[in-house]
Amino acid sequence: MIERIISEAPTFFSAANLGFVLAALGRTLFMTFVGCGLGFGIGLGLAVLRRTHAPMLAPARWLAMLWVETFRRIPFLVILIMVLFGVQPLVPEISLIGIATIAVTLVATAFLSEIIRAGLESVPRAQVEGAAAMNFSAWQSFWLVVLPQSWRVILPPAAAFMVMFIKDTSLASHLGVVELTFSGKILVNRGSSPVLGYGIVLLGYFILSWPLGRLARYLEVRLAPSRNH
Amino acid sequence: MRHLEITDLTAGYGGKPILRGVSLGVDKGEVVSLIGPSGSGKSTLLRVLIGLMPPSTGDVHVGGEEVDYGKRASVAALRRRMSIVFQQFNLFQNMTVLGNITIAPIKTRGVTPAAAEARARALLDNVGLADKADQYPDQLSGGQQQRVAIARALAMDPEILLLDEVTSALDPERVGEVLDTIRTLAGGGITLILVSHEMHFVREISTRVVMMDAGAVVETGPPSQIFGNPEAARTRAFIGSIVGGL
Amino acid sequence: MRVLFILLLWLAAMPAAARPMAEIAASGELRVGVNPNFPPMSSYGADNTLGGFDVDVARALAGKLKVRLVLVPTEAAQRVPFLTAGRIDMSMGALTITPERAALIDFTMPLHSEAMGVITTSRTNITRWQELDRADITIVNMRGNQSVELLKEKLPKPQRLLVDGNADTIRAIAQGRADALVENVDFFLGFTRNYPETQWKVLSDPIYVAWCAIGVGKGNDSLRIALDTALAGLHRDGTILRLWEKHYNAPMTVPVSEAQIEDAGKNIVAGGSGAYRFDFSDVLGRVPYLLGGAVISLQIAFLCFWLGAAIGLAGAIGKLYGPAPLAKAINVYVQGFTNTPALVQIFLLYYALPDAGVMLGAFTAVVIGLTLNAGAYLTEILRAGVASVRRAEIEAAQVLGLSRLGILRHVMLPHILQTVYKPLANFFIILILGSSMAALFGVEELTGRAINISTVNLRTIETFSVVALIYIGLTLIASATLAVIGRHWFRIGVKRVAA
Numbered sequence: 001m002i003e004r005i006i007s008e009a010p011t012f013f014s015a016a017n018l019g020f021v022l023a024a025l026g027r028t029l030f031m032t033f034v035g036c037g038l039g040f041g042i043g044l045g046l047a048v049l050r051r052t053h054a055p056m057l058a059p060a061r062w063l064a065m066l067w068v069e070t071f072r073r074i075p076f077l078v079i080l081i082m083v084l085f086g087v088q089p090l091v092p093e094i095s096l097i098g099i100a101t102i103a104v105t106l107v108a109t110a111f112l113s114e115i116i117r118a119g120l121e122s123v124p125r126a127q128v129e130g131a132a133a134m135n136f137s138a139w140q141s142f143w144l145v146v147l148p149q150s151w152r153v154i155l156p157p158a159a160a161f162m163v164m165f166i167k168d169t170s171l172a173s174h175l176g177v178v179e180l181t182f183s184g185k186i187l188v189n190r191g192s193s194p195v196l197g198y199g200i201v202l203l204g205y206f207i208l209s210w211p212l213g214r215l216a217r218y219l220e221v222r223l224a225p226s227r228n229h
Numbered sequence: 230m231r232h233l234e235i236t237d238l239t240a241g242y243g244g245k246p247i248l249r250g251v252s253l254g255v256d257k258g259e260v261v262s263l264i265g266p267s268g269s270g271k272s273t274l275l276r277v278l279i280g281l282m283p284p285s286t287g288d289v290h291v292g293g294e295e296v297d298y299g300k301r302a303s304v305a306a307l308r309r310r311m312s313i314v315f316q317q318f319n320l321f322q323n324m325t326v327l328g329n330i331t332i333a334p335i336k337t338r339g340v341t342p343a344a345a346e347a348r349a350r351a352l353l354d355n356v357g358l359a360d361k362a363d364q365y366p367d368q369l370s371g372g373q374q375q376r377v378a379i380a381r382a383l384a385m386d387p388e389i390l391l392l393d394e395v396t397s398a399l400d401p402e403r404v405g406e407v408l409d410t411i412r413t414l415a416g417g418g419i420t421l422i423l424v425s426h427e428m429h430f431v432r433e434i435s436t437r438v439v440m441m442d443a444g445a446v447v448e449t450g451p452p453s454q455i456f457g458n459p460e461a462a463r464t465r466a467f468i469g470s471i472v473g474g475l
Numbered sequence: 476m477r478v479l480f481i482l483l484l485w486l487a488a489m490p491a492a493a494r495p496m497a498e499i500a501a502s503g504e505l506r507v508g509v510n511p512n513f514p515p516m517s518s519y520g521a522d523n524t525l526g527g528f529d530v531d532v533a534r535a536l537a538g539k540l541k542v543r544l545v546l547v548p549t550e551a552a553q554r555v556p557f558l559t560a561g562r563i564d565m566s567m568g569a570l571t572i573t574p575e576r577a578a579l580i581d582f583t584m585p586l587h588s589e590a591m592g593v594i595t596t597s598r599t600n601i602t603r604w605q606e607l608d609r610a611d612i613t614i615v616n617m618r619g620n621q622s623v624e625l626l627k628e629k630l631p632k633p634q635r636l637l638v639d640g641n642a643d644t645i646r647a648i649a650q651g652r653a654d655a656l657v658e659n660v661d662f663f664l665g666f667t668r669n670y671p672e673t674q675w676k677v678l679s680d681p682i683y684v685a686w687c688a689i690g691v692g693k694g695n696d697s698l699r700i701a702l703d704t705a706l707a708g709l710h711r712d713g714t715i716l717r718l719w720e721k722h723y724n725a726p727m728t729v730p731v732s733e734a735q736i737e738d739a740g741k742n743i744v745a746g747g748s749g750a751y752r753f754d755f756s757d758v759l760g761r762v763p764y765l766l767g768g769a770v771i772s773l774q775i776a777f778l779c780f781w782l783g784a785a786i787g788l789a790g791a792i793g794k795l796y797g798p799a800p801l802a803k804a805i806n807v808y809v810q811g812f813t814n815t816p817a818l819v820q821i822f823l824l825y826y827a828l829p830d831a832g833v834m835l836g837a838f839t840a841v842v843i844g845l846t847l848n849a850g851a852y853l854t855e856i857l858r859a860g861v862a863s864v865r866r867a868e869i870e871a872a873q874v875l876g877l878s879r880l881g882i883l884r885h886v887m888l889p890h891i892l893q894t895v896y897k898p899l900a901n902f903f904i905i906l907i908l909g910s911s912m913a914a915l916f917g918v919e920e921l922t923g924r925a926i927n928i929s930t931v932n933l934r935t936i937e938t939f940s941v942v943a944l945i946y947i948g949l950t951l952i953a954s955a956t957l958a959v960i961g962r963h964w965f966r967i968g969v970k971r972v973a974a
Contacts, residue, residue: 004830016521016522016523069947070943073904073908073946073947073950073951074908074943074946075908075909075910075911075912075922075946076911077912077914077915077922078922078939078942078943078946081926081935081939082935082936082940084553084556085556085560085935085936085939086936088557088560088562089559089561092560092562093562096548126315126317127319127321127322129315130315130319130320132280132281133279133280133308133312133315134308134312134332134385135305135308135309135333135337135385136333140336140337144321144336145321148323149321149322149323167815167816167817170818170819171818171912171915174639174915175550176511176548176549176550178548181818181819181822184822185822186519188642189512189518189640189642190518190519190521191668191669193827193830194822194823194826194827194830195823195827198819198822198823198826198827199823202819202820202823205814205815205816205819206811206815209813209814210810210814213813213814
């Protein structure tokens with residue numbers, strides 16, 4: 001096994017192969033960042049929706065809850081397959097990476113909306129009452145008082161979620177998206193040693209995940225509520 | 230009609246009544262203190278007045294106009310004339326002292342930022358915190374935060390200011406500075422309605438004292454009457470129980 | 476549920492988007508689905524572009540139609556769905572003509588034959604395919620291939636190993652996971668070159684001959700006729716056979732006959748309209764089979780959870796109280812496993828370890844991989860729990876004269892459980908969902924069984940909707956059970972009297 005790896009190494013680490021893996025790594029990043037970014041935006045919308053009390057919005061609140069509960073209880077692999085077969089007939093032109101990104105968005109929305117909701121709820125009711133007594137509209141109270149104070153609670157777990165999802169996007173290889181894992185699969189199927197082919201993939205994920213994980217941990221420490229009253 | 234007229238006001242949580250028909254009239258420039266045992270509905274009355282809790286029945290008139298607490302516009306109009314200072318200050322933690330004082334005039338009254346800031350600095354000077362303008366609330370002591378909260382309420386130029394147990398959350402040595410600030414307001418034309426357990430202060434500052442119990446007004450009168458010669462048995466008992474505080 | 480229903484109605488109302496020839500000509504592009512991992516039919520070459528027999532044929536066809544060729548990587552199981560969805564104009568990748576497929580798509584005349592033979596190694600001592608019908612033989616096959624169902628009839632006794640890619644079948648035999656592959660020998664021989672040390676053996680007596688053609692959208696007659704005309708030319712001038720020899724280094728076992736070329740278009744089944752109609756009947760009849768898979772999913776989650784918790788507890792204690800080198804080593808383990816995907820970790824266990832002489836079955840590899848992964852995450856969760864015990868409480872217990880074991884039992888454990896119970900319960904749910912990746916290694920748990928079903932009934936949306944509901948039910952039951960256990964035995968979530 002060792003001899004095989006040593007003898008293969010020079011041809012394996014060619015410029016073409018490294019460029020191929022690097023492009024795949026770019027697609028992994030794309031799916032994660034775009035999917036989680038969209039998921040954050042929609043999740044924020046859902047979280048705000050679930051804080052409203054208007055009876056007229058009750059069905060919408062109920063649907064938001066259904067979304068959150070549903071997509072947190074289905075494996076990502078199953079969601080990927082359902083999005084592939086559900087979206088394709090509607091938008092035949094969409095690329096596979098587009099489909100994977102939609103799947104990431106659906107799941108990220110569900111999880112991030114819960115994280116955001118917890119963040120918004122961490123802001124004491126007294127702050128909202130203070131804003132109301134000072135004649136703030138609901139929107140002003142949310143935008144000027146609640147949201148700015150919830151960032152420190154939202155950001156660390158949201159960043160940690162995204163770092164976790166970098167690794168979950170490896171399942172998109174099953175659709176045929178040429179992301180990091182699939183690039184390793186292609187190299188191995190072409191005859192490369194699995195240790196080299198999947199090893200370089202592991203390294204790629206580590207390079208993406210580790211620094212971002214450190215950043216998430218830094219945010220957690222940095223944004224921790226101060227207690228010097 | 231008096232400046233603030235409360236008629237037969239009731240309110241409660243989930244069927245449990247807290248205010249059971251409160252009627253009270255307050256004239257412009259008066260300093261009215263609400264006293265009574267805990268749970269008697271004093272703070273609830275202030276919360277209902279400022280529109281943080283809906284009343285069940287009853288009327289509230291301010292300056293002759295009836296307040297419709299179900300209508301946003303009516304509540305907004307009310308809050309342009311009436312403001313409140315909370316027991317826990319409720320300063321916005323994400324804004325500086327200056328930001329806390331200027332944000333509402335700018336965002337809800339269309340005051341220019343420059344004018345709002347000038348007014349805020351003047352108010353901070355009045356409460357003795359001119360040097361704290363750029364600090365955040367969690368960098369201040371409780372007493373300082375409460376003085377900022379008073380300045381913030383005054384920045385709205387209210388005709389009526391509600392003060393809800395503003396010294397209860399403070400360390401004893403910090404109570405005096407807040408009471409001093411309130412003293413400077415009394416007699417300045419602004420109507421003050423305060424809930425307080427500082428009986429010496431209540432006796433000294435009030436034009437009238439209102440004794441509440443079980444969600445209703447028991448007795449109203451000048452401090453000399455309430456503290457010196459109360460008419461109602463309930464008032465006598467209450468004053469007697471806290472006599473150590475006098 | 477209601478939104479799902481509305482969505483389904485909406486989907487049903489969508490017509491399939493097959494582009495007629497005129498539209499293809501106008502766009503100047505012919506979109507052809509080829510398998511990205513199927514040498515010598517089609518695969519990524521050393522320059523990382525697609526090449527092979529199918530690619531050359533597609534290029535020749537595009538040339539005759541005077542349009543540009545656009546290759547769309549299409550895995551075996553997606554050859555028909557991509558076509559019905561209109562993602563591609565024509566589908567290749569050794570698409571065998573079958574009645575089930577003919578009901579959904581249309582076929583051109585045959586492109587090539589598919590003579591079923593046996594690929595095995597010198598480990599088995601058989602000479603005829605009938606001798607494979609023994610219980611101690613494992614036959615590897617690919618999901619979505621027509622031969623899967625056929626083999627059940629002709630060879631009922633052997634065990635089956637289902638994998639996802641062409642390359643995986645030969646690797647499974649090379650690594651000793653399976654003994655033989657019964658398939659079109661030509662397609663798979665190319666992969667045997669990756670394993671020169673294995674003594675490959677091919678039994679050439681064909682079990683039967685099937686025909687592969689090019690698939691087009693149902694009712695897309697203009698494109699089908701244009702392709703048939705072009706194909707007839709390529710057959711008659713010998714181009715097809717020449718390309719076959721070029722890529723397979725051997726002539727086609729049974730060439731396409733002149734009669735078949737003449738008969739083009741005769742096997743078209745008049746289909747329904749293009750609109751997709753939902754049909755849950757097949758999958759609903761297989762719910763018991765799916766629930767059996769759910770039990771396996773739960774088994775994987777249970778095994779990985781408890782084994783992972785054992786690793787995690789050891790890791791947490793080692794990290795907090797162990798000597799510095801041990802704490803450092805544990806940290807490397809945790810960082811390594813939490814910063815890389817469990818899927819790739821299992822790939823390594825499953826595909827690389829056999830090179831070092833360690834052969835793991837699919838189930839074992841998945842359980843070991845997920846356990847190591849879980850152990851890393853649980854180390855972090857449990858470390859936070861152990862660290863949450865305040866020194867003051869331990870000191871108080873010492874002052875009261877509790878033994879070390881007593882302190883652990885009465886002071887530390889209750890405290891740790893209070894802190895970690897909820898994260899642990901959440902992690903168990905994550906493991907139930909994570910166990911689905913076992914499907915990609917051929918483990919027939921819930922998702923694996925869903926893939927098995929949908930590649931045969933071609934009712935993917937219906938099948939996976941049912942499976943999604945089973946997962947939701949499974950995790951809801953698990954969450955509720957864990958909440959009850961937590962409240963009952965560990966007083967988690969029980970309201971405490973305010974101090």
